[in-house]
Amino acid sequence: MRWLLLAAVALVGCPTDPPDPGPEPASGSLHALTYNVHGFSETLAEDDPAARMPQIRDLLPDFDLVGLQEVWDDRWYDVLAEAPHATKERFDTPLSDEKVYGSGLAQFATVPHAGYQEVHYDSCNGFLDGASDCLASKGFQAMRLVLAEGAELDWYNTHFEAGGSQADDDARIVQIDQMLELMTTWSDGRALLLTGDLNLHADSAVDAPQLARLLDGSGLVDSCESLDCSNPNHIDRLLTRDGGGMTLQATEWENDPRFFDADGVELSDHPAIRARFDWSWTPQ
Numbered sequence: 001m002r003w004l005l006l007a008a009v010a011l012v013g014c015p016t017d018p019p020d021p022g023p024e025p026a027s028g029s030l031h032a033l034t035y036n037v038h039g040f041s042e043t044l045a046e047d048d049p050a051a052r053m054p055q056i057r058d059l060l061p062d063f064d065l066v067g068l069q070e071v072w073d074d075r076w077y078d079v080l081a082e083a084p085h086a087t088k089e090r091f092d093t094p095l096s097d098e099k100v101y102g103s104g105l106a107q108f109a110t111v112p113h114a115g116y117q118e119v120h121y122d123s124c125n126g127f128l129d130g131a132s133d134c135l136a137s138k139g140f141q142a143m144r145l146v147l148a149e150g151a152e153l154d155w156y157n158t159h160f161e162a163g164g165s166q167a168d169d170d171a172r173i174v175q176i177d178q179m180l181e182l183m184t185t186w187s188d189g190r191a192l193l194l195t196g197d198l199n200l201h202a203d204s205a206v207d208a209p210q211l212a213r214l215l216d217g218s219g220l221v222d223s224c225e226s227l228d229c230s231n232p233n234h235i236d237r238l239l240t241r242d243g244g245g246m247t248l249q250a251t252e253w254e255n256d257p258r259f260f261d262a263d264g265v266e267l268s269d270h271p272a273i274r275a276r277f278d279w280s281w282t283p284q
Contacts, residue, residue: 023150067195
């Protein structure tokens with residue numbers, strides 16, 4: 001009789017743990033800022049960055065994601081990096097000895113990342129003419145944010161070529177091409193956020209086609225326009241794309257009125273543009 005019971009157990013098998021169901025759907029919100037901080041030395045800035053930067057720093061904890069441009073001077077980065085964000089990446093490697101600056105870009109986030117890339121642009125115009133972009137090693141950052149288990153968002157931050165000459169226009173075309181290449185390879189099918197000073201005016205006959213090419217080639221949507229904002233011609237933009245089970249819905253957009261000093265003077269020569277996004281993710 002005993003051998004019959006043992007045989008029955010062998011046929012039925014031992015109990016096992018239930019299969020892992022995998023990550024659960026997740027959702028939340030992200031408060032994001034894009035800000036060109038005009039972070040030159042005192043001489044080049046022609047103002048008082050030593051007074052401005054601490055005031056900017058003290059406002060950064062209100063944001064989950066901070067995309068900064070023109071953080072040229074190490075001193076100002078050190079001040080801004082005192083903000084309590086857990087994740088910080090600065091892209092400051094000069095391309096060559098003839099470059100005075102790195103890219104001037106930095107990303108701060110309250111969430112971790114699972115991947116990070118830096119890309120230098122192959123084209124620029126002007127050393128001591130035009131907008132002198134070639135004195136810097138411009139490029140873009142790409143950070144893969146982890147919002148929850150399985151829920152990821154690829155965040156790009158950049159500062160395109162400045163200036164309005166044909167050579168500047170040609171440089172921006174090359175820069176857009178380089179960004180689109182990574183967006184369609186490393187970020188293929190994934191959700192995207194782009195923050196940056198794009199130096200592309202929506203009301204310019206020259207810039208508008210290039211802005212459209214960036215949006216069409218990447219699938220990005222301007223959060224300002226999606227909320228029918230009051231001034232869609234800002235060159236400082238926050239753009240998003242759904243993908244990989246992630247959806248992003250802009251719920252707020254504004255030129256943040258807090259980034260002014262006690263005398264009502266802006267803390268940079270660019271506006272501080274912020275947006276809030278509701279996100280949700282469903283496993284694919």
